[in-house]
Amino acid sequence: MEKILLGHGSGGKLMHRLISAIIAPSLGIAELGDAAVMDDVAGLQGRIAFTTDSYVVSPLFFPGGNIGELAVNGTVNDLAMVGARPLWLSSGMIIEEGFPTDSLRTILSSMAAAACSAGIRIIAGDTKVVDKGKGDGIFINTAGIGLVPAGVELGPTRILPGDVVLVSGHIGSHGVAVMAERNGLSFDPPVVSDTAALNGLVADLLAAVPGAVKMMRDPTRGGVATTLKEIAGESGKCVELAEGALPVLGGVRGACELLGLDPLYVANEGIFLAIVDNAAADTALDVLKRNALGRNAARIGMVREADQRSAGMVLLKTLIGGTRIIDMLAGEQLPRIC
Amino acid sequence: MEKILLGHGSGGKLMHRLISAIIAPSLGIAELGDAAVMDDVAGLQGRIAFTTDSYVVSPLFFPGGNIGELAVNGTVNDLAMVGARPLWLSSGMIIEEGFPTDSLRTILSSMAAAACSAGIRIIAGDTKVVDKGKGDGIFINTAGIGLVPAGVELGPTRILPGDVVLVSGHIGSHGVAVMAERNGLSFDPPVVSDTAALNGLVADLLAAVPGAVKMMRDPTRGGVATTLKEIAGESGKCVELAEGALPVLGGVRGACELLGLDPLYVANEGIFLAIVDNAAADTALDVLKRNALGRNAARIGMVREADQRSAGMVLLKTLIGGTRIIDMLAGEQLPRIC
Numbered sequence: 001m002e003k004i005l006l007g008h009g010s011g012g013k014l015m016h017r018l019i020s021a022i023i024a025p026s027l028g029i030a031e032l033g034d035a036a037v038m039d040d041v042a043g044l045q046g047r048i049a050f051t052t053d054s055y056v057v058s059p060l061f062f063p064g065g066n067i068g069e070l071a072v073n074g075t076v077n078d079l080a081m082v083g084a085r086p087l088w089l090s091s092g093m094i095i096e097e098g099f100p101t102d103s104l105r106t107i108l109s110s111m112a113a114a115a116c117s118a119g120i121r122i123i124a125g126d127t128k129v130v131d132k133g134k135g136d137g138i139f140i141n142t143a144g145i146g147l148v149p150a151g152v153e154l155g156p157t158r159i160l161p162g163d164v165v166l167v168s169g170h171i172g173s174h175g176v177a178v179m180a181e182r183n184g185l186s187f188d189p190p191v192v193s194d195t196a197a198l199n200g201l202v203a204d205l206l207a208a209v210p211g212a213v214k215m216m217r218d219p220t221r222g223g224v225a226t227t228l229k230e231i232a233g234e235s236g237k238c239v240e241l242a243e244g245a246l247p248v249l250g251g252v253r254g255a256c257e258l259l260g261l262d263p264l265y266v267a268n269e270g271i272f273l274a275i276v277d278n279a280a281a282d283t284a285l286d287v288l289k290r291n292a293l294g295r296n297a298a299r300i301g302m303v304r305e306a307d308q309r310s311a312g313m314v315l316l317k318t319l320i321g322g323t324r325i326i327d328m329l330a331g332e333q334l335p336r337i338c
Numbered sequence: 339m340e341k342i343l344l345g346h347g348s349g350g351k352l353m354h355r356l357i358s359a360i361i362a363p364s365l366g367i368a369e370l371g372d373a374a375v376m377d378d379v380a381g382l383q384g385r386i387a388f389t390t391d392s393y394v395v396s397p398l399f400f401p402g403g404n405i406g407e408l409a410v411n412g413t414v415n416d417l418a419m420v421g422a423r424p425l426w427l428s429s430g431m432i433i434e435e436g437f438p439t440d441s442l443r444t445i446l447s448s449m450a451a452a453a454c455s456a457g458i459r460i461i462a463g464d465t466k467v468v469d470k471g472k473g474d475g476i477f478i479n480t481a482g483i484g485l486v487p488a489g490v491e492l493g494p495t496r497i498l499p500g501d502v503v504l505v506s507g508h509i510g511s512h513g514v515a516v517m518a519e520r521n522g523l524s525f526d527p528p529v530v531s532d533t534a535a536l537n538g539l540v541a542d543l544l545a546a547v548p549g550a551v552k553m554m555r556d557p558t559r560g561g562v563a564t565t566l567k568e569i570a571g572e573s574g575k576c577v578e579l580a581e582g583a584l585p586v587l588g589g590v591r592g593a594c595e596l597l598g599l600d601p602l603y604v605a606n607e608g609i610f611l612a613i614v615d616n617a618a619a620d621t622a623l624d625v626l627k628r629n630a631l632g633r634n635a636a637r638i639g640m641v642r643e644a645d646q647r648s649a650g651m652v653l654l655k656t657l658i659g660g661t662r663i664i665d666m667l668a669g670e671q672l673p674r675i676c
Contacts, residue, residue: 005670009394011559011605012667016568033493034419034555035389037486041379051373052428052481053464056347058472078372090390092479094432124481126391130674134396134474141430143390143462143481148375155371217372221349230354267349329350332343336468 009129026108049084064192068110084146096135118197156234164281165301175266194270212280238306347467364446387422402530406448422484428462434473456535494572502619503639513604532608550618576644
């Protein structure tokens with residue numbers, strides 16, 4: 001089979017062949033029943049975390065990755081952000097009729113490699129096929145289950161004035177890589193997506209400074225600006241950013257100027273923001289920097305006490321000494337970035 | 339907002355407004371963080387069941403339901419089929435730019451009503467928007483988590499010769515209802531989808547004849563024929579069906595003749611097949627019939643000892659005394675039925 005046909009979504013012979021010959025072995029799914037039945041919960045400890053994301057990135061293949069690893073890493077990261085150890089993943093695919101089977105294989109093997117590297121098991125799957133012109137190649141939904149260990153308590157209510165804002169790496173790489181691919185641009189050195197599973201890096205951080213991490217969030221759609229604005233709003237505090245401290249690769253900065261984008265609003269897929277107690281911030285930064293995924297981590301801002309006017313605000317101290325009020329992304333900067 | 343715009347999927351202000359004003363309140367999702375964090379597993383007993391399905395039904399609204407309740411009921415049923423009590427559901431929506439917000443509201447409230455009625459909580463969600471012409475109104479993925487109580491052991495290896503095949507209701511209604519709507523046909527009396535959550539009916543059955551239920555499966559895509567063929571194949575037994583025992587509504591039978599469909603291959607969304615120990619079959623049937631969702635339940639076949647030739651076969655004893663070999667659905671009978 002060189003292309004996916006409508007019949008591959010029928011529930012009949014063609015679908016069984018597609019699933020048993022390609023999808024299940026690629027993803028390492030053993031059982032093909034209605035639902036996967038897992039461990040007795042008696043062997044587990046903690047609170048269950050549950051998350052879902054659909055991936056509609058266009059194009060499907062971009063410098064540094066493809067929709068398959070994005071779909072695994074993105075959901076693993078959503079679990080990691082609430083302090084959960086990722087356990088199990090589901091994969092729901094909506095494939096457009098005529099999609100090349102070879103591309104499907106490549107995407108599946110990227111998913112499997114990403115899951116293996118993140119230490120999460122893909123245990124449930126579903127495949128649907130839609131008529132040509134009613135989809136766009138392939139859309140992938142993943143849902144993830146994780147366990148939050150006892151003692152890990154994260155959330156905006158824990159944020160206090162004086163807390164430090166850390167970012168675990170360069171900002172803006174994913175969005176620029178996808179946008180460049182979409183527009184046929186190439187940069188030297190090339191800009192590649194930062195897509196990566198962050199659960200290992202997060203585990204390092206939580207182990208090193210337990211209790212000092214107040215909240216984490218990965219700045220995907222809407223970028224660092226929108227995510228910090230969410231954090232400021234949910235905590236009722238004011239977040240002050242130092243423009244000069246923001247880690248941006250030269251290639252990304254140049255591309256943003258060319259494309260008219262602000263790196264603060266560009267999507268990321270392999271970094272996270274952490275609000276950390278000031279007393280533990282240096283240790284936290286050191287721990288991040290010792291991990292390859294966090295080697296470009298930086299202290300980028302601070303939480304300030306807010307009055308009625310500044311509660312929920314994000315302020316950027318610019319390089320030239322001014323102050324810019326940072327709002328959420330309005331409208332659409334980069335559609336279908338993840 | 340009357341229509342969904344690309345910006346509603348951007349991660350920015352428009353998306354926050356869509357989610358906080360429409361999606362989260364409609365579905366009753368309280369927290370809008372990266373992942374929902376639930377109960378301590380110490381309070382839970384059993385094994386975790388996990389399943390996912392994407393729903394791409396066309397048209398979105400059909401007699402007897404819409405894609406919203408289908409997306410909830412279908413995933414609840416996949417949990418129920420492995421004997422799990424449904425706990426939590428995620429909802430991932432891929433919306434086509436230009437989709438009417440009113441239709442979205444209707445679908446969301448159907449999801450909420452179906453979840454409430456099935457006793458499952460929607461706790462995680464995601465919303466993506468794709469460009470006009472790159473989707474088809476709305477696709478919905480749901481993933482579900484349930485708990486299989488200790489002592490519930492279901493699976494094809496438990497099936498023995500002499501076991502009885504029960505079906506919990508009329509076959510073929512969902513597929514015919516969708517097909518009729520798609521083709522602008524109407525029947526008198528109208529044929530409506532059987533979409534329903536089966537977890538209550540399954541709970542009745544498992545409580546009444548614990549241990550006697552060997553395996554359950556809901557015959558969705560591919561219909562009763564394909565599902566029984568799966569069961570025969572997985573168990574290595576031969577399943578014998580009695581054509582005269584198959585419960586089919588007159589309207590469905592007539593519509594199938596008109597449309598050239600075989601009710602055995604038509605999708606269902608509110609019935610299930612159960613393989614039950616012969617000694618408990620009468621009790622099981624009585625229990626099903628006492629529940630409104632199972633009032634048309636019937637004994638439709640038997641499991642036979644198989645030799646090398648007949649292992650994995652499904653045989654239909656026809657009304658005129660012949661025997662027809664039933665195979666899986668080949669190719670595509672009814673695309674995008676769920």
